[in-house]
Amino acid sequence: SAVISQKPSRDICQRGTSLTIQCQVDSQVTMMFWYRQQPGQSLTLIATANQGSEATYESGFVIDKFPISRPNLTFSTLTVSNMSPEDSSIYLCSVIAGEIYEQYFGPGTRLTVT
Amino acid sequence: KQEVTQIPAALSVPEGENLVLNCSFTDSAIYNLQWFRQDPGKGLTSLLLIQSSQREQTSGRLNASLDKSSGRSTLYIAASQPGDSATYLCAVRPRNDYKLSFGAGTTVTVRA
Numbered sequence: 001s002a003v004i005s006q007k008p009s010r011d012i013c014q015r016g017t018s019l020t021i022q023c024q025v026d027s028q029v030t031m032m033f034w035y036r037q038q039p040g041q042s043l044t045l046i047a048t049a050n051q052g053s054e055a056t057y058e059s060g061f062v063i064d065k066f067p068i069s070r071p072n073l074t075f076s077t078l079t080v081s082n083m084s085p086e087d088s089s090i091y092l093c094s095v096i097a098g099e100i101y102e103q104y105f106g107p108g109t110r111l112t113v114t
Numbered sequence: 115k116q117e118v119t120q121i122p123a124a125l126s127v128p129e130g131e132n133l134v135l136n137c138s139f140t141d142s143a144i145y146n147l148q149w150f151r152q153d154p155g156k157g158l159t160s161l162l163l164i165q166s167s168q169r170e171q172t173s174g175r176l177n178a179s180l181d182k183s184s185g186r187s188t189l190y191i192a193a194s195q196p197g198d199s200a201t202y203l204c205a206v207r208p209r210n211d212y213k214l215s216f217g218a219g220t221t222v223t224v225r226a
Contacts, residue, residue, distance in 0.1 A: 006157075031212060042203065042218045043158075092157055100165060101146060101207060103214060105158040 002027055002097040004106035012112045013083055020079045021109045023093030028073035033094040034066070037108075043092065049076045083113045116141045118206055120217035128225050133191035135220045137204030142182045149178050149189050150203040152219070158203065162189070166209070194224045 003026040013019050023032065034046040046066055047055040055068040070076045080087055093106040117140040127133060137147070146165045150158040162171045162178040164187065170179045175192040191198055201221045205214040 004157075033213075042216045045213060048212075090155065090157075094158075096212065100163060101212075102160060102163050103148060103205070103207075104160060105150070107157040108155070110155055 001102070002029060002095050002104040004093055004095060004104060006091075006093055006106040006109050008109060009107065010110040010112075012114060015084055015113060017083055018079055018081045019083065019111060020077050021091055021093075023076045023078070023106055025074045025095055027097065029095040029097055030073070031096050032070060032076045034068065034076075034078045035092040035094060035105075037090040037092060039088070046078070046091075080111065083111075085113045087111065088113045116144075116206055116208055116215040118204060118215050118217040120202075120204055120220050122220060123218065124221045124223075126223040126225060127194055129194060129196060131194055131224075133189075133194050133198070133222060133224075135189040135191075135202050135204075135222070137187040137189070137217055139185045139187075139206045139215070141208065142185055143209045144182065145207045145209045147178075147180055147187050147207070148205045148214070149176075149187075150205065152201045152203060154201075161202075194222075196224045196226045198222060199224050 005024045007022045032049045035043045045058050046061045047057045049055045049068045049070040051070045067079045090108045092108045119138045148163045149161045164171045164180045177190045180187045201219040203219045204217040
């Protein structure tokens with residue numbers, strides 16, 4: 001299994017500013033994912049972050065808006081840049097662990113942009 | 115592209131009743147299927163994972179079945195309790211990709 005922590009757990013930010021979310025895993029994992037969950041919606045994958053390479057972004061998400069770092073096998077950050085109210089969401093870090101490819105999620109970062 | 119559908123979108127039952135949550139998917143070439151629970155404003159908790167070669171998995175009051183040929187999975191929760199109130203999400207991992215495809219979820223309310 002994998003235990004994931006995220007910081008901050010929630011934040012209220014002003015339009016035009018940036019927020020960096022941290023994700024820490026208690027074991028080494030190859031694949032880390034960042035998801036967004038807008039109010040009342042299901043999860044949308046933002047990008048896949050592999051250590052030692054550039055993150056792979058899904059359609060509709062770009063590196064300038066959501067830069068990601070993955071400095072080692074237990075840590076990643078997601079920055080939400082130049083925020084607007086439409087960025088108000090829960091941001092979730094996730095990993096795949098174990099031989100059966102079970103996916104685990106962090107507790108989420110609840111972001112409100114005013 | 116894999117499409118995952120969960121019906122119903124919402125469900126309200128009295129305490130003690132058994133819950134039946136449905137998940138259907140369009141492409142049967144799956145690696146595994148996971149059921150998650152999400153409390154409001156929180157992350158996802160993995161409940162059960164069924165591998166493609168399995169027909170069901172059980173954990174306590176929870177039982178999940180998988181019928182790959184018909185593209186369906188069902189999550190049964192026995193003797194529901196108010197603490198079972200949450201949104202339940204089904205997610206499918208395809209055989210040829212690492213990315214999960216999620217359903218929209220079923221929001222369950224168990225009335226005391």
